[in-house]
Amino acid sequence: MTVARSLLLFVLAALAEIGGAWLVWQGVREHRGWLWIGAGVIALGAYGFVATLQPDAHFGRILAAYGGVFVAGSLAWGMVVDGFRPDRWDVLGALVCLVGVALIMYAPRGA
Structure with missing residues (x-):
């Protein structure tokens, strides 16, 4: 798997998780209703699936790196949507955070 594919998976995961959380927020805090909440729950589940497609076998590493993507993605989402x-x-x-992502995921590691 290439770095480009891994980065694409991080972007897709961010869209699913941040979008899902935003939909739940809209459903609850903005009183838009259960359809928004349900769509958010589905998107959050999709995030969990997308994260499993990363090449690294270590759950902790993937989630730690994704945390940095989430920080940057959340700010970008807020700019675009809100x-x-x-x-x-x-x-x-x-x-x-993004430098941390690069170090965690793509630094050369000895065998």
Whole structure:
């Protein structure tokens, strides 16, 4: 599996998890109803499935790396969907997280 495919899986996982959480939020906090909540639950389940497609066999490593993707993706989602404008510290924090993702997932490891 290539790094590009792994990165694509992280993006898909982020869309499913962040989108699912947003749908549940909309259903509950914005009173949009059970259909929104149900769609969110389905999307959150899809996230769990997509995460299993990563090449590494270590659950902890995948989830730790995904955490950094989630941080950056959540800020991006907020910008696109909710009009949130991150400040420089939000952006710097997200970049630090993405460097962590790269180290955790793609650093060369000895056999």
